[in-house]
Amino acid sequence: MIEVVASMARGPVFLAGELMECLITFTNPMSHLSTSASSEMLAWASAQIHCQFHASENRVALPARGNKQDVQADSDTVLIPSRGERGQCVLDTPPKILFCDLRLDPGESKTFPYSEVVPIDGPPSFRGQAVKYVYKLTIGCQRVNSPIKLLRVPFRVLVLQGMPEPPFPQDEEVSPSNPFLEEEEASRRDARALERALDMLMVTTSRRCPHMFNITNMRGKVAKFCIFKTVYRLGEDIVGTFNFSEGDIPCLQYSVSLQSEEEIQEQYQRRPGQAISVTGHGRHLESCLHTASSHFSLPIPLNVTPGFSTDTVTLRWRLHFEFVTARDPTEPPTVLQNQSEVTVWAGAEHVDVDTFSWNLPIKVLPTNPALASYVSQFTGTNSISI
């Protein structure tokens, strides 16, 4: 038996264009003292990244495609990473051979590093109602005259759309024209890709530009709403303030929901005019009858997929507001001082209300993948025994 353990030390979340590193350890678990212990042999092992696409049958009509099924028998020495997976493989990286002819003595263990740049042009990991994009690192290994065994390590990919192209040397402020300088440049470049992406993220999401909205309905002004920015990173709080004291219409209650809209591109929609799937990711609900000003803070969960668009699906983000407003813009009662009689004022038992809704589109961008790793449902580590 050989135990294969693949482990992404950095965590299971990566930004597209970033270098993924995975350590794959092959261990012969037999103790060298054990009598039955013998050396184990593996013919080869190879690894590659692929992205599986799966669409819901009753929402997405995909064009028929050539039925390229897995024709290989198990005994073949061919690694098809997506074999046995649902959906179709929309993207894969070239396979990289980890080794050929590995021999492990009892108790021996060997580790092979695998590194690959996560393709920058792929879709992000996404688990929607109609469409799924799932990334996996698949490690295939084979003993001589045995079927190929696949070890899959699922991971999550965040895509920062509009990220600058992976830097070519020309982009660097100093071009390394001497070939002896290239080595370190190349290793720095990978780190820099992430840095640049994060810088860009910080710049776009940390700029505040308040937007003010007068919330009005047909009866009059309800409130003034201020949101300080409309572009957010995962994990950030969306903060907005309401000022009801300037409104003419009493507002009993409001709610703000963070929602994502998943829209199938027109040509792939199963039914024409098919509704957009909306998913809620958090909600703030507040009674605000005698409130002059208030605010909400909605956290954007770290596990959601930032907005993106592929040729099949578009994911957008919005804030969905609902307001319960009184129908009569009652003039607030005035208490006159120095009345000769005692006055007891009590609130109304019933209020005739209307409800109104409003949507505000926002942008949700990825965050530092290391941060997203903490809450990932994947562990970044997986193992099999062969």
Add this chain to the structure above:
Amino acid sequence: MYFLTGWPRRLLCPLRSAEEPFHIQPSSQRFYFALLSETQLSIWFSRPSVLIVSYIESVKAAAQFGFYQKAEWKPDDSMVAVATAKGYILLFDVLGGRDEKYLYEPVYPKGSPRVKVTPGYKEEQCAPALSLEMKKPVDLEAPITSLQSLQEDLLVCTADGYLHVLHWDGLGSNGRKAICLTTIPFSLDLQSARGGPSLDLEGVHIRCMEYCVTLDGFAVVLSDGRLGFITPLSNTITADQLQGVWAADVCDGTCVAVNNKYRLMAFGCASGSVLVYMIDTTTGSMQLSHRLELTPKHYPDIYNKTGPVKLICWSPDYSVVMVTWECGGLSLWSVFGAHLICTLGEDFAYQSDGTKKDPLKISSMSWGAEGYHLWVLPYRQERRRQEEQDVEMVSPPHPSLQAGILQFHFIKSALTVNPCTSNQEQVLLHGEDRLYLTCGDPTQIHSASDAHPHTHLHPRDSSPLHQPPNPDSPLSQGLSTLLGHKHWQVVQIHSTYLESNWPIRFAAIDSAGQCIAVAGRRGFAHYSLFTRKWKLFGNITQEQNMTVTGGLAWWSDFVVVACYNFTDQQEQLRLYQRSSNLDNAFASVTKLHSDTLLLNVFRNMIILFRADCSICLYSIERRNDGPCPSASVELLQEVSMSRYIPHPALVVSVTLTSVRTETGITLKAPQQVAHHVESDACRQQELPFCPPVVLAQCVENVWTTCRSNKKKRHLLEALWLSCGEAGMKVWLPLFPRDHRKPHSFLSRRIMLPFHINIYPLAVLFEDALVLGATNETVLYDGQGSSEPLEALFPYCTVERTSQIYLHHILRQLLVRNLGEQALMLAQSCASLPYFPHVLELMVHVVLEEEATSREPIPDPLLPTVAKFITEFPLFLQTIVHCARKTEYALWNYLFAAVGNPKDLFEECLMAQDLDTAASYLIILQNMEVPAVSRQHATLLFNTALEQGKWDLCRHMIRFLKAIGSGEMESPPTTPSTQEPSSTGGFEFFRNRSISLSQSADSIATGKFNLQKTFSMPTGASAKGRDVECAENMYIDMMLWRHARHLLEQVRLRDLGCFSAQLGFELIGWLCRERNRVARVDDFVSALKKLHKDFLWPFPVIPVGSLNSPLKNGGCRTVLSSQLLKSQSADSLLNSDMDTAPTSTAPTNHTWMDGLGQRSKDMDTASSVHSSQHSPQTQDAFLSLLTNKVEEYSIGSATDLTETSSVVDGDWTMVDENSTLSLSQAELEHISMELANKGPHKSQVQLRYLLHVFMEAGCLEWCVVIGLILRDANVIKQMISFLDNPEVPPETVQSVRNGLLAVDAWASADCLGYKPFLNLIQPQLQQLMESTSEQVQPEAFQPASQASKLSASEGLGGAAVPRVEDTRGVAAPLGLALPSLEPAGAFPRPPSEDSPPEQTEEQAEEEGTYDCTLS
């Protein structure tokens, strides 16, 4: 602990009135708030925060009673008492609280298909309808100073020095008592002077008073500012049964608030400080526990200008206290005085432009339910100003003033109310509607890896493969995970549960940090982070029929709940399984006999503390017999604690611990931790009970763990305490070294106090870390927001923090002469990523303290610390890092203790730790004469050169130059240019004041002027001045020496790197050395060395071996062909370069077809053959495989022999190259041929070197490189150069001999070279003829000719066209890959037209958008 979040919310009274509320009084459960203005009593509801009812006095009554002043609720919320200015007590009946009548119930238009925003809105979101009715007023005939509600009575203090006891129900004559203050005897403690009043109380009255249940007495502030405590000696309050004690030496008291849980009395003083007193239980005297004061350090401009303390408010759970002063501001302290928030400083006090804000002045405040809100009534003038701001900014919609109430929001640690064990290892905060969890903590990894052995691999366990060379990778990342990031995972509490059960009372997280349970007014709910789903009771009746009383805890995947069952009217202990539905059918229920106050879980035991002051232990056992797992609970033991605990409400937490290796119970009572030790003689049976031991006072939290780890026993078996302002304490076990004399040591422990800068919320035992949280603020003013609240207050957030404490403990141990223990402890933690930092901190702190001390220290600790650190390999590094971070003035003291820096420098060199040595150099430079530092620098420079540490070399060059110029011009010039490439760890070179006047030069040659290396040196050094010349000369000498050394050893690759990295003028130097060291003595060994250094495969001769590829099937062939692919893919890129000199047009398709057919078999065979040569280099090739497109193109070439590996079954791969219609044999042939070339990068580097040598005229080297590249043109060119009369004859001779030697070697050892040698044979012939006639031309015939005649026949034919063949095929392929860079061109000009920074100015107007609701 409590943290402020967001902005305050502003409530507005819907009644327009000229009066402002100035007093707020919560009802006992804090669901109602009574607000008073001059003639108006209003009742507000807590959630939703709406006005329920308002009573407005008639003008006549107002004239009679005077304005309202104070209010107090009857404990059952049925009455409100209001004190008026003219000495009346007005009693109001609050009616209707129990009716099912609600206010503000929304009525939706009939028939409209509207969606209700909240399904349960009607019931939960409405305030109950109440009404107010005034009963008969009571005239007390003197101004009322204080009101206090007792269970049955109302206690009123009047300004005439009387204390009135009024009965809530029978107000009037019969239930009324009056006690004159002067009759109460006062003393300093209860034992002394029992007779008669000892103090002059004439004309004095009680200004402020509050009753403390657990102390059974009144804390009073007298009108003359003295503080006292009055206790009734019997059960009823009567005049002759009262006894008072004084607080000594205080006479400026203003107000008081008592803490029932911790038995503390907080007195506000006119000086602005709050004195917190406790009662000494033996003497009954008042003892000062601690003070709450703003420190001049943190609040330099306000600490003494706050004015008298105005109000003090303990939070409902008594764990924090809010204080406000006359000048305004809010300040929050923990119960034992750790300061948390103050709104008098920083962002609260200053706007973003630096202008000072007026502090918020407060006339009254009150905590809301469970402490999630603080209701604050701003002082009138303050509010006026705020309204004026409104007026300025927008036209006011309402002309009249309206009452405002500010609601501040807080989140608190789950420990404050539910201190169960798992909450202590995770930071869990809860706000009104959400939970904050830390994410990515190492504890999660520990515990999770225990549960699932294979899913987690600790980052620090990563194999050595992963650690160097990149220092930013996993190690430092782990560090930043622990220390750096400040993010929370925020979980919103399920709104359905929240709306019907607000407020949340208890929250608990499991030890893995994956599951959370919360309990509100009724029932409970739990959440899993993994599924991200809440689980609520399916049956709402079950939820509403229970209320959690004693807290929640997790035991593996069970929620343990101590609750009250309303249907059976009994107290129960229930366990619910996490994965099954939340239903009583799946719960295990145990009846309890008394109310539960506290609950905790330890291993497989539940510990309960009950209202009858007893502790119950239950064992839990998991049962898997049923369809779903259940748990059974069995009572183990009951222990009565009533002898030790005066009141059950005083117990803050109960924990079972394994501290002291025996099982014990830790019981946290107010002000002390009592530790009950019970031996583990019969753990499952009766635990013998031992009387409690007081371990520490003023304890806010206790941490222990039930895990054990032999390697970290010190940390895991310790008991950690947080003690408010006193910092933290650890009760550390001491272990005998080497297990000698275990008995004498076994029970030894030591209590060590230490200070940390954060409020501790969780102790990570194994990681030697404390986690906490702090309030941070963000200013939103000046954002164009017209809302004054956002301008007035910063937006508050809570950030998690963490702190290392190990250095404190180590130091304390060293101080106490427990060096062995310190060493054991430190060694157990040496693998922690921040351990070096710990050591550094320890040296630093001790150094700062001792070196700056005014008096001489009799027994300095620094030598001990230094000696301690020498035990660790990090010693050298620690010392130098510490030195760099301290002032120069302290260095002498430091190095006197740790040793001479010269010696340390040399130790670093010996240990090959060059970076650390470099750090020492800066010390030497400051402490020694320049000659010494130069000498050491030279030493280091040479070592760095040898090891190829280029960054260090560059710095050393600069350093050496700086020393030189520093000698001449002092003071040294400050650096003006920033170094273009900053490299980690060397910042100090920049920051120190070394002259960097030449840094730009030296760097520039390294980075910018690389192209110059092709031309002759332009004399960059010539422009320097004399001094620089000398220095440069010195450095150049060293560089030259190193270059010579490299060239002598045929380390061309190193030479290339050396020259590139340091900007060494290779060509100029080579020109000079052309006839000296730049000669080649042994062509064959040089060639071999190049092959090795550049990973260049030896050429393979396609020997007509007989094994057919088809026979050889199986994985091996395919794999090797894949290997070939990767090699050849790289070479393909360069094919146009290879062909560049001859530039053959790619037109040979027909020819190639013919060739392909002819040599098919042979070529496939040779590919197999070549694969057998390649294994030793396969790793390098693999790492170069980067380009997808190349991969495909070659993929088709190898597919055909074997079933394909890559393309098949993959619909995304469209093989573009299939159009080339190359036959299988051709392509295999090509790939075999290309396999004979090395990696692309090596090729580029070799070409580069070739150019350099050509420029410098080093013909011998050119020939060697030409040979390895097998570029006939180069050889031809070189040989033609040899005709030049300037070429010295030795060179010609050397080339000739060299080529002969190579030929001989090739014939003997490396037949692969023969075809190439044949190719250049004419030139060789020419060379031989032109120089001497000694050489036999036959020598250049293939040596194998005789032996393998038939084979070499084919060879000779194939070898020549093969070169052509490569071109022919490669060219079209090259065309198909247009994006790939032309590999031959090194001097690529840096693109100057880098795309201009896209300054997208999104001119976001801050105007107002109108949006209409749909």
